[in-house]
Amino acid sequence: MKKVQLLKLAHARSGDKGDTSNIGLIARKPEYYPLLKEKVTIEVVREHFAGICRGKVERFELPNLHALNFLLHGALGGGGTVSLRNDAQGKTLSTALLRLEIEIPDELVTG
Amino acid sequence: MKEYIRIASGQGYWGDLPQAPYWQVTKGPVDYLVMDYLAEVTMSILQKQKSRDPKLGYAKDLLSVMEQILPIIVEKNIKVITNGGGVNPGSCRDAIFELTKRLDVKGLKIGIVYGDDIFGRIDGLLNSGVDFKNMDTGESLVAIRDRLQSANVYFGAFPIAHALNKGAQIVLTGRTTDTGLTLAPMIHEFGWGESDYNKLAAGIVAGHILECGGQSSGGNYLKDWKSVPDLARIGFPIAEAYPDGTVFITKHNGTGGLVSVDTVKEQLVYEIGDPKEYITPEVIADFTSIRLDQGGEDRVKVFDMKGKPPTEYYKVSMAYSDGYYAVGTLTYGWPDALEKAQSADRIMRQRLDDLGFEYDEFKTEFLGYDSCHGPISPKQAELNEVVLRVAARSKSFEAVDAFGRQLVPLVLTGPPTVTGFGSGRPKLQEVVAYWPALIKKSLAEPKVEVIGN
Numbered sequence: 001m002k003k004v005q006l007l008k009l010a011h012a013r014s015g016d017k018g019d020t021s022n023i024g025l026i027a028r029k030p031e032y033y034p035l036l037k038e039k040v041t042i043e044v045v046r047e048h049f050a051g052i053c054r055g056k057v058e059r060f061e062l063p064n065l066h067a068l069n070f071l072l073h074g075a076l077g078g079g080g081t082v083s084l085r086n087d088a089q090g091k092t093l094s095t096a097l098l099r100l101e102i103e104i105p106d107e108l109v110t111g
Numbered sequence: 112m113k114e115y116i117r118i119a120s121g122q123g124y125w126g127d128l129p130q131a132p133y134w135q136v137t138k139g140p141v142d143y144l145v146m147d148y149l150a151e152v153t154m155s156i157l158q159k160q161k162s163r164d165p166k167l168g169y170a171k172d173l174l175s176v177m178e179q180i181l182p183i184i185v186e187k188n189i190k191v192i193t194n195g196g197g198v199n200p201g202s203c204r205d206a207i208f209e210l211t212k213r214l215d216v217k218g219l220k221i222g223i224v225y226g227d228d229i230f231g232r233i234d235g236l237l238n239s240g241v242d243f244k245n246m247d248t249g250e251s252l253v254a255i256r257d258r259l260q261s262a263n264v265y266f267g268a269f270p271i272a273h274a275l276n277k278g279a280q281i282v283l284t285g286r287t288t289d290t291g292l293t294l295a296p297m298i299h300e301f302g303w304g305e306s307d308y309n310k311l312a313a314g315i316v317a318g319h320i321l322e323c324g325g326q327s328s329g330g331n332y333l334k335d336w337k338s339v340p341d342l343a344r345i346g347f348p349i350a351e352a353y354p355d356g357t358v359f360i361t362k363h364n365g366t367g368g369l370v371s372v373d374t375v376k377e378q379l380v381y382e383i384g385d386p387k388e389y390i391t392p393e394v395i396a397d398f399t400s401i402r403l404d405q406g407g408e409d410r411v412k413v414f415d416m417k418g419k420p421p422t423e424y425y426k427v428s429m430a431y432s433d434g435y436y437a438v439g440t441l442t443y444g445w446p447d448a449l450e451k452a453q454s455a456d457r458i459m460r461q462r463l464d465d466l467g468f469e470y471d472e473f474k475t476e477f478l479g480y481d482s483c484h485g486p487i488s489p490k491q492a493e494l495n496e497v498v499l500r501v502a503a504r505s506k507s508f509e510a511v512d513a514f515g516r517q518l519v520p521l522v523l524t525g526p527p528t529v530t531g532f533g534s535g536r537p538k539l540q541e542v543v544a545y546w547p548a549l550i551k552k553s554l555a556e557p558k559v560e561v562i563g564n
Binding site for chain 1 (some may be wrong): 151152164211247331332334335373376377378379380381382384385387399400401402403433436438450472474476478482483484485486487500502503504540542543547
């Protein structure tokens, strides 16, 4: 097994709904999707975003798009026009998720 | 019935690329141009304008776009659908009719959709038992009733289709769902009914792909942004829709940008919750049913969408005043850029504390260091520069005013080699907060009116 950053396996886009950040995580290749489903769990994401996400984390599957959708509640400092964050809408949280490292089989070729 | 129709996105939000609408109606064939001119709290700004002058309350930017494109859309029979009517679609219509006189354009029919503005009905509704509970916090509206600035129901596609059925070439609405702007022409042209849930879902998905303009045609494309050609001349997306609900997403030939399965995927996952339950006034669309296929260069087939009956409710977007805030920045240069910025922040906070001011929130960030990813950011050692960004929010005008006055003085009374204070004292602004609620559909009726010039 080897450790690989999600950036090599997936791309992403983050959006906002009130104080919740949604991060869509899309496998770069369809064959990476089962690995993402297995390794990028709610617990792993919750721990990764511990300093940012004050509420619960939810995860939904979109197998048709080889994607997972994460909802990070309480991650945007109140959200919308209330938040004082520079990134009030969490536009850069997509790549925060892509910093996550997961273990993958040695034989899987990436990049 | 047409074999297919081409619906072009012209504006994804109020403040989007000004060139886009003109590009869309001149660089290739389109049947419809759809434009979103409202952000979440735009209505409160428009209500204030209307209270000062009853002829205002619509998106004035729309008029400058109309000035550019009106002769073109009339000549090419392109229909325009937009929520730029704001809280005064009637006045917006009148202003466009004035424009037709000046530009010598004849035979134009404009439809308006209104009834979404329930600001004047709030007390009656509260008294009759509608609680407008906040969808996020569960609080009753009564808590902030005296600070409410606007309240608008999100109508959908059917009222717009109704206006199109009555011969409108331009349809101006108040608050409407973004997806409804794109779905409406499909309902009108193909005769889709209220129970055609799969087809309605297809239109909604197409609307979701179009609703952020260039963000589905190569803009903000994370997977491989360097490969996107000629972003300077990005082609906004176009939905080529068929009567059976199949949609091709594309853009005009010769424009920059990129339409691929991957650019469309990134837009599809943007701003969604439970993908199986994408709720609109017309339908609940299942985003896990969508299938994509690259059907050619810059052409993606979107098909197989499924939907189920909608809820009994409309969403209501309300805005209320909630204090004041100000934001300011200063740039610290090498050496010890971060330490100097941190020291400046402590000094500013100490001074405000000594003056006796308190804040609901006082946020400090170091741009260039860890403001995007917070604690997840790897810590860089020797920064060339860092931007200290401070922001404060309070119910007290005086406290935020005091905050604004404490920033620039740091330049001559704080750590050295600091710049970027050219814009002066941070601007004191009102906090306009957002209150999402639901209302039974039976309590809000959309009204449609179509008249010619």
